[in-house]
Amino acid sequence: MKRREFLEHLPAAGGILLQGRSRKRTRPLIRHAPRGAALGPRIPRPDPYRSGDGRPRLVCIEGVDIALMLRKGLAAMGGLEPLIPGRQGVLIKPNLVLREPAGIPDYPTMSSPDTIRELIHLVRSVSDDVVVGDQGGEDQAAIYEDLDLPNAVMGAGARLIDFEREADPVRAVRLPEWGSVGPDYHVFGTIHRASVILSLCNLKRHSSAYMTGAIKNMFGALEGRWNSGTRGWVHRFPNYSREFIESLPDVWALIRPELTIVDARHIMVGNGPLLSSPGAEIRTGVSRLVLGADPVAVDAYCARRILAPRDPSFDPDTISPMLSRAESLGLGTADLDAVEIREIDESWVGGSKRGPHRR
Numbered sequence: 001m002k003r004r005e006f007l008e009h010l011p012a013a014g015g016i017l018l019q020g021r022s023r024k025r026t027r028p029l030i031r032h033a034p035r036g037a038a039l040g041p042r043i044p045r046p047d048p049y050r051s052g053d054g055r056p057r058l059v060c061i062e063g064v065d066i067a068l069m070l071r072k073g074l075a076a077m078g079g080l081e082p083l084i085p086g087r088q089g090v091l092i093k094p095n096l097v098l099r100e101p102a103g104i105p106d107y108p109t110m111s112s113p114d115t116i117r118e119l120i121h122l123v124r125s126v127s128d129d130v131v132v133g134d135q136g137g138e139d140q141a142a143i144y145e146d147l148d149l150p151n152a153v154m155g156a157g158a159r160l161i162d163f164e165r166e167a168d169p170v171r172a173v174r175l176p177e178w179g180s181v182g183p184d185y186h187v188f189g190t191i192h193r194a195s196v197i198l199s200l201c202n203l204k205r206h207s208s209a210y211m212t213g214a215i216k217n218m219f220g221a222l223e224g225r226w227n228s229g230t231r232g233w234v235h236r237f238p239n240y241s242r243e244f245i246e247s248l249p250d251v252w253a254l255i256r257p258e259l260t261i262v263d264a265r266h267i268m269v270g271n272g273p274l275l276s277s278p279g280a281e282i283r284t285g286v287s288r289l290v291l292g293a294d295p296v297a298v299d300a301y302c303a304r305r306i307l308a309p310r311d312p313s314f315d316p317d318t319i320s321p322m323l324s325r326a327e328s329l330g331l332g333t334a335d336l337d338a339v340e341i342r343e344i345d346e347s348w349v350g351g352s353k354r355g356p357h358r359r
Helices: 003-013 066-077 113-124 140-146 149-155 216-221 229-235 242-255 295-310 316-328
Strands: 057-062 090-093 130-132 171-173 185-187 196-206 210-212 259-269 281-283 288-292 340-345
Touching: 057 066, 057 295, 066 113, 066 259, 066 288, 066 340, 090 113, 090 216, 113 130, 113 149, 113 196, 140 149, 185 229, 185 242, 196 216, 196 295, 210 216, 210 295, 210 316, 216 242, 229 242, 242 316, 259 295, 288 295, 295 316
Parallel strands: 057 340, 090 130, 090 196, 196 259
Antiparallel strands: 057 288, 171 185, 196 210, 259 281, 259 288
8 A cells, every 4th residue: 555545544544643634724823812811831740850959850872773772861861650650641742844855864854753663662661642743844744654654653553643634723822921912822732732742853953043952843833834823923033033042932831841852863064954955964973862851951962062063153152042031931951060961872882882971
């Protein structure tokens, strides 16, 4: 059976929630809910990954086997059990932004299907209901099909969902700090009501935000393709502007995923978020996986310790406004001295490997 036929037959079998391809929703760019009707941010579970003295924990694992890296990295964080008690449902939110032209690798523009599949296997050990979904810049079903995600996700025991075609209505959401300024942001209902969210992203340069990582990945939780919907409200600011960069933590604060996993085995340098963007290149062999519940610490670590040493055109200070805004919202800390960092080497060199260390 061809993949297109596979996709079309799965909804009837109840396996994958890709339905009503011809049905499109059109919504105004800016829309306010009736006074008092807008919801507050999603309420996350408490962070179970803290050191004895209360510092947020961050794990960076070096290796070549993604299954091993995920397993060892999650174990070093403290395991999934404290985060997902009672076999609660889990939403894995990858980065599935846009298909590349023929001949250009999909990863690291988009999350690797291998990483998604291996993460599902681990989460399924503690959850009976695992779903995977994102909203990128085009019809999401086309992206899913291009990556053969129906096979990867269903084969691992999870469900693949297309937010645009979900029956769960979009929520109008806003931060209390906004007051009456700005629109209500339209968050997919499936995301806003999720019991636990795992954010799976890549590390890459971005033509509007300098860098895509933990914080930027939550744009895919907003209704609208590319720069439509409330994404358009943010993108009205010029590329690289302080206003644009400072708006990114506000989006993250609406969703508040419990854990971020950055797949930095390969990274995108020079330009992005697409490899087809002029000046964009892949740095292979970076071989890192970064995990943390604090998105500010994760982005600070990735910018300073991973991206900057491998991309001479990137200055980590360019994302300082984003990190400062995130700190002011109480989302975490950019001071890596205030973070418990566990760095683990699972790469084999000459028949030996270095063990974990922390500071």
